[in-house]
Amino acid sequence: MGHRAAVIWLWAALVLLMRGAGALWLQLPPSGTKCVSEEIQPNVVVLADYAVIYDNRDHAKPTISVKVTSPYGNTLHHQENVTSGQFAFTTSEAGNYLACFWFGSSDPGLDASVNLDWKIGIAARDWDSVAKKEKIEGVELELKKLEAAVEAIHENLQYLKTREADMRQVSEKTNARVAWFSIMSLGVCVAVSILQLWHLKGFFQKKKLI
Template identity: 80%
Template sequence: MRICAMILRPTAARLLCSVLLLISLLPPGATAVWLNLPASGTKCVSEEIQPHVVVLADYAVISEDHTRGIPTLSVKVTSPYGNTLHHQENATVGQFAFTTTEAGNYLACFWMDGGDKGVGASVSLDWKIGIAAKDWDSVARKEKIEGVELELRKLEAAVEAIHENLLYLKAREAEMRVVSERTNARVAWFSIMSLGVCIVVSALQLWHLKRFFQKKKLI
C-alpha cells in the first residue's frame, strides 16, 4: 500500500489499493488445469465451494499419439457428501454444470476407460466458479445493456461475491471457534478425570501397603 501511495496521488492510490484488496478477497473464479492421466489409476481435482454457487467446467482429451486415435476416459464429479453430480464414460470431450447445495470440497475424478488400458493421455479442464461461470453475453442481450453499464453489472456481481465470501468465512470461523471451545472443554474434563483417577489409585495403593505392613507387623 505504501508503494501505491508513492506512485499515485493519494485519492487514486487509495482507490487502486482498495480495488486490489477487493480482488484478493474474491473466491476462486476460473481455474484452467492440465492433467496427465496415467495408463492406470485416477487423478482428481478438488475445489472448496460455498453453497448456492454456479459451477461450469469443460474438459477435453488431448493425445500426442495420433496413430492410435484419441483415447476415451471416464469422469465422475461428487459433492462433499458423496452425491454424484456428473458421471460420463467413453468421453473425449464433455461439460458439467451444477449449482452447489452444500459447502465443502467438490471432487472431479478422471481415469482411462477399460478399452484404453496401457494408453495415457492429457486432459484439459477449464473450471469456472461463481461470476466467472455466468454467461454475461446472455445477460447483456436479455437486459439490453452494454459498455459501461455491463461492466458495472459485473463489478456489482463481484462485490456481492466478495460479501458472500466474507460471510462464509465468518461462519466458518464461528464454527471452528465452537469446535475449538468444545475440544478445550473436553480436554479439561479429561485432565480433571485423569488427575482424580491418579489420586484415587494412589490412595488405594497407600491403604493396601499400610494393611500389608500391619499384617507383617512391620509398623
C-alpha cells in the same frame, strides 16, 4: 483520489474472484485415477468443460470416464467412454467438490491428458447473455461485474465468518472435553494413590512393621 482507489480495489477483488476461472492440464496415468478438488461454499454456480488431449495421430483418441462428487459423496456428474463433455451445477453444501478422471481402457501405452476448464461463481456467469438481456455494454457492463464481485465478496465474508464461529465452537468444546479428561485423570491418579497407601498400610500392619 479515494474514488479511484475504490475502483482499483474493486477491480482487484474482481480479478481475485475471477481466479475461479482457469484451465487445468491433467496428465492421466495409464491405470488409476486423477482427481482435482475445489473448496466451494453453498449456492455457487459451477461450470466446467473437459476434453482429452492426445497427440498420437496413429491411434484413435482414447476415451475417459468422469465422475464429479459433492462433499457428502453425492454424484453430480458421471460419464463413461467419452472424449469431451461438460458439467454444470449449483452447490448445495459447503466443502471440497471432487472431479475424477480415468481412462476407459487400461492400455499401458496410453499417454494422454485432460484439459479441464473449471469456472466457479461469477466466473461461470454468461456475461454476454446478461449484456443482451439487460441491454447494457461498456462501462455499465463493467459496473455490473463489479456489483457482482462486491456481492460475492460479501457472501464469502459471511461464509468465512460462519466457518470461524463453527471452528471456535468446536475448539471450545474440545478444550472443555480436554479439561474434564484432565480432571478425571487426576482424580483416578489420586484414587489409585490412596488405594496403594491403604494396601501398603494393611500389608505393613499384617507384617507388624508398624
